[in-house]
Amino acid sequence: MFQRMIDWLHSASWLAAGMAFFAENLLILLFVVVGGECLVRGYRARPVSAPPEPVTALEIAVALGNVLLNTAITLAGWQLWKHGVIRFRTDWGWGAVGDVFALLLIMDLLMYWLHRLAHTPILFQWIHRMHHRYERVRPLTLFALNPVENLGFGLLWLAVISVYPASWLGMSIYMVLNVVCGAIGHLGVEPVPIELARQPVLSSVAGSSFHAQHHQDANYNFGFYTLFWDRLFGTLRADYAQSYGCPPKEISD
Ligand SMILES: [Zn+2]
Numbered sequence: 001m002f003q004r005m006i007d008w009l010h011s012a013s014w015l016a017a018g019m020a021f022f023a024e025n026l027l028i029l030l031f032v033v034v035g036g037e038c039l040v041r042g043y044r045a046r047p048v049s050a051p052p053e054p055v056t057a058l059e060i061a062v063a064l065g066n067v068l069l070n071t072a073i074t075l076a077g078w079q080l081w082k083h084g085v086i087r088f089r090t091d092w093g094w095g096a097v098g099d100v101f102a103l104l105l106i107m108d109l110l111m112y113w114l115h116r117l118a119h120t121p122i123l124f125q126w127i128h129r130m131h132h133r134y135e136r137v138r139p140l141t142l143f144a145l146n147p148v149e150n151l152g153f154g155l156l157w158l159a160v161i162s163v164y165p166a167s168w169l170g171m172s173i174y175m176v177l178n179v180v181c182g183a184i185g186h187l188g189v190e191p192v193p194i195e196l197a198r199q200p201v202l203s204s205v206a207g208s209s210f211h212a213q214h215h216q217d218a219n220y221n222f223g224f225y226t227l228f229w230d231r232l233f234g235t236l237r238a239d240y241a242q243s244y245g246c247p248p249k250e251i252s253d
Pocket residue numbers: 131141185186211215
């Protein structure tokens with residue numbers, strides 16, 4: 001099965017690969033929106049964000065545009081792999097587990113700084129402001145990105161896997177976790193109980209409350225998967241732990 005997929009990737013035409021990658025990226029969007037909305041309904045009694053405004057045509061158009069852009073980035077990765085720039089290992093053991101942790105930490109650190117850079121006045125005005133138009137997050141907000149910003153993240157990912165020959169399995173698990181973390185960050189409700197979120201490892205995982213706070217207070221919580229870099233560089237919101245799982249002031253007053 002795995003070998004058949006590799007063989008197909010070697011021999012596929014641009015059209016076949018483009019259609020397959022478009023379908024893959026569209027499925028990711030549907031997974032985020034449908035799975036996310038199920039969680040929103042299930043945990044609507046635990047809001048961490050005010051209810052979102054009705055979906056606009058612009059939001060849907062931007063999301064679909066980013067699906068096309070993600071398809072183009074996947075095609076670029078496919079070509080880099082065919083030309084030997086991106087390599088991956090085929091082991092399935094502990095090395096793959098190590099890859100998942102390494103990729104999560106490396107990408108989290110690089111995206112943390114890219115995100116801080118996006119909050120400098122000029123870049124915020126030109127690029128990142130679009131994502132922050134949606135203070136009242138919903139799962140679709142994950143795709144409400146300026147295409148330049150999305151391209152920046154995509155190129156960063158291609159650069160990392162060009163210099164780090166991770167295992168196929170490790171990369172695949174990382175990519176699933178990347179989508180899951182992104183969706184959870186934009187739920188607007190908190191599905192993880194505070195008791196669980198206070199446990200040693202989980203207390204360093206970035207979740208719904210963490211990213212909802214960034215949308216409400218853009219000077220804090222820049223990380224994507226963990227709280228490590230915000231803690232290290234002093235950008236974790238001071239009341240992050242106390243406000244965990246709490247509705248924002250505008251709806252709790
Ligand atoms: Zn966001």
